[in-house]
Amino acid sequence: xxxxxxxxxxxxxxxxxxxxxxxxxxxxxxxxxxxxxxxxxxxxxxxxxxxxxxxxxxxxxxxxxxxxxxxxxxxxxxxxxxxxxxxxxxxxxxxxxxxxxxxxxxxxxxxxxxxxxxxxxxxxxxxxxxxxxxxxxxxxxxxxxxxxxxxxxxxxxxxxxxxxxxxxxxxxxxxxxxxxxxxxxxxxxxxxxxxxxxxxxxxxxxxxxxxxxxxxxxxxxxxxxxxxxxxxxxxxxxxxxxxxxxxxxxxxxxxxxxxxxxxxxxxxxxxxxxxxxxxxxxxxxxxxxxxxxxxxxxxxxxxxxxxxxxxxxxxxxxxxxxxxxxxxxxxxxxxxxxxxxxxxxxxxxxxxxxxxxxxxxxxxxxxxxxxxxxxxxxxxxxxxxxxxxxxxxxxxxxxxxxxxxxxxxxxxxxxxxxxxxxxxxxxxxxxxxxxxxxxxxxxxxxxxxxxxxxxxxxxxxxxxxx
Ligand SMILES: Nc1ncnc2c1ncn2[C@@H]1O[C@H](COP(=O)(O)OP(=O)(O)OP(=O)(O)O)[C@@H](O)[C@H]1O
Ligand SMILES: [Mg+2]
Numbered sequence: 215x216x217x218x219x220x221x222x223x224x225x226x227x228x229x230x231x232x233x234x235x236x237x238x239x240x241x242x243x244x245x246x247x248x249x250x251x252x253x254x255x256x257x258x259x260x261x262x263x264x265x266x267x268x269x270x271x272x273x274x275x276x277x278x279x280x281x282x283x284x285x286x287x288x289x290x291x292x293x294x295x296x297x298x299x300x301x302x303x304x305x306x307x308x309x310x311x312x313x314x315x316x317x318x319x320x321x322x323x324x325x326x327x328x329x330x331x332x333x334x335x336x337x338x339x340x341x342x343x344x345x346x347x348x349x350x351x352x353x354x355x356x357x358x359x360x361x362x363x364x365x366x367x368x369x370x371x372x373x374x375x376x377x378x379x380x381x382x383x384x385x386x387x388x389x390x391x392x393x394x395x396x397x398x399x400x401x402x403x404x405x406x407x408x409x410x411x412x413x414x415x416x417x418x419x420x421x422x423x424x425x426x427x428x429x430x431x432x433x434x435x436x437x438x439x440x441x442x443x444x445x446x447x448x449x450x451x452x453x454x455x456x457x458x459x460x461x462x463x464x465x466x467x468x469x470x471x472x473x474x475x476x477x478x479x480x481x482x483x484x485x486x487x488x489x490x491x492x493x494x495x496x497x498x499x500x501x502x503x504x505x506x507x508x509x510x511x512x513x514x515x516x517x518x519x520x521x522x523x524x525x526x527x528x529x530x531x532x533x534x535x536x537x538x539x540x541x542x543x544x545x546x547x548x549x550x551x552x553x554x555x556x557x558x559x560x561x562x563x564x565x566x567x568x569x570x571x572x573x574x575x576x577x578x579x580x581x582x583x584x585x586x587x588x589x590x591x592x593x594x595x596x597x598x599x600x601x602x603x604x605x606x607x608x609x610x611x612x613x614x615x616x617x618x619x620x621x622x623x624x625x626x627x628x629x630x631x632x633x634x635x636x637x638x639x640x641x642x643x644x645x646x647x648x649x650x651x652x653x654x655x656x657x658x659x660x661x662x663x664x665x666x667x668x669x670x671x672x673x674x675x676x677x678x679x680x
Pocket of ligand 2: 331332333353354356378
């Protein structure tokens with residue numbers, strides 16, 4: 215964190231300093247702000263949450279012994295310099311806000327949407343890194359803890375702060391944007407993820423649009439031109455709007471999208487005022503074209519030339535794991551690990567990617583349960599199964615009883631000649647694959663988080679990558 219004295223932190227969070235030693239107030243915190251006591255480093259600040267299982271105040275003394283200058287928590291701890299507040303979670307946000315207020319010359323880019331936040335955030339960060347020091351959300355730390363945590367990593371030298379922002383309900387994005395008011399707001403799409411909390415797609419649209427409502431008039435909204443619910447958010451901000459997509463209405467646009475093989479796509483990128491350039495995306499999946507266009511719009515706004523955008527998108531590093539991770543095993547089986555999470559839209563994207571990667575090879579889709587669909591649960595799973603059948607998946611493996619409606623959906627497609635099977639759990643899926651996989655097979659592994667990660671990991675471990 216940029217240097218703040220303990221007294222300044224106390225004031226920023228509206229807390230009370232409890233310290234035996236009067237010199238603590240003037241001590242400077244310039245190390246990391248951590249809420250995992252194992253990560254505490256000299257010069258840092260430890261934030262103690264009193265959780266249901268663990269009360270981190272128990273680690274306060276150890277954090278100080280490990281070098282923390284002070285601890286932010288909800289009650290005093292004997293012998294520890296404590297900044298005491300009612301709600302440490304809110305205090306973390308207030309501190310991040312105070313830090314941002316001291317950093318001029320920093321552009322805050324916020325990314326939300328139902329799917330593709332992390333993918334798009336990664337692409338934006340990769341492109342902005344080519345023009346200036348960039349701090350971005352790690353993996354998917356997109357909530358009321360992850361957002362301030364990421365902000366607090368910014369330093370005086372940081373030019374771009376790229377924040378993934380998630381929302382599970384109305385007001386969530388407003389809260390995150392109060393912590394980190396965006397200069398650029400990017401919305402990927404509106405789909406059925408977390409629909410149980412939002413109630414309806416209209417509810418989701420309303421909530422996601424808070425990201426553009428938070429923009430100042432001098433800001434920029436980068437909206438997916440190909441999703442009418444997102445494009446419609448243009449009316450909810452006084453800021454300038456750039457539409458990105460494949461539709462004719464888009465200012466930043468792709469034409470001539472073509473399959474480059476192995477799930478990769480290329481396209482001609484059009485940016486206003488510049489000659490078109492050819493892009494060969496270094497990530498798999500047709501859906502990445504839209505994500506890349508959003509990233510290109512942000513980068514172009516930041517002054518990155520189209521040629522540099524094309525070069526950046528064609529040579530990507532440091533992407534988050536378990537998203538469209540395509541690898542070949544020594545036994546000539548290709549695996550697509552897209553197991554990070556799943557909802558009907560991302561399942562559809564991944565199934566289409568399976569077709570593109572396979573290019574005629576045998577396709578096996580190992581699909582788990584999609585969480586948090588609420589009343590859409592049954593139809594959501596059935597739709598995915600139907601699409602898998604329509605796309606001609608050869609072997610459709612549903613993992614766990616809750617994923618069974620995927621198979622019902624597939625069975626409705628009369629022309630489908632594929633082979634469905636329901637397995638009880640991850641281990642059963644791994645055993646089945648061990649038996650059945652043959653050279654040249656292409657396997658997609660996808661589901662909601664931890665339920666399917668194990669399958670992808672087993673496939674990776676069982677036949678060492680080439
Ligand atoms: N534009 C898109 N449209 C549909 N699916 C997408 C899109 N971009 C990525 N996906 C798919 O959605 C899944 C999740 O991608 P990603 O992690 O980028 O999304 P996210 O919005 O960050 O998800 P989470 O809410 O879990 O943080 C991946 O399986 C990915 O293949
Ligand atoms: Mg994410």
